[in-house]
Amino acid sequence: MIRFIEVLNETNFNPRMERTSTPKFRLGEVWINKSYVVSISEARGYKALLREGSLPADLDDNHSFTTIVVNNGRITESHVVVGSPTVVATRFGSDTQTLLKG
Numbered sequence: 001m002i003r004f005i006e007v008l009n010e011t012n013f014n015p016r017m018e019r020t021s022t023p024k025f026r027l028g029e030v031w032i033n034k035s036y037v038v039s040i041s042e043a044r045g046y047k048a049l050l051r052e053g054s055l056p057a058d059l060d061d062n063h064s065f066t067t068i069v070v071n072n073g074r075i076t077e078s079h080v081v082v083g084s085p086t087v088v089a090t091r092f093g094s095d096t097q098t099l100l101k102g
Contacts, residue, residue, distance in 0.1 A: 002091055004081040006030040007046065007055065007065065023054045030079050034092045036070045043067040043080045 010024045043065035049055050050063065064084040070077050081088060 001031045001033050004030050004032060004068075004079070004083070004088070004091075007043075007080045007082065023049065025049070025055050027056050027058060027082075030081065032068060032070060032079065033072075036072050037092060038069045038071045038076070039067075040069075040085050040089050040092075041067050042085050046080060 006028045008026050008028045010026055011022070012024070046055070046065035050059055050061065059082070063082055066081050066083055066085045066088045068079045068081060068088065070079065083091075
């Protein structure tokens, strides 16, 4: 199991007030078993949220974000973690050129 810092979206998604809701994010901790990782990719849009100031102030402007898709039986979950896809893949001990469970 490998520990990552996860960006958790806690925005209130009331359908009637969707356009007026303010994005709310916080940082949390997630432990991921590398045996269940299906894919690792860049989390698009999170750099823009960081520049806009929507993400927590703990983050630096140079941070990048990665989406990790995990499949545990019949449940598939996506986690947005702090770090580039190359760094995340290295932490899992996999070569960045290798296709995971492809």
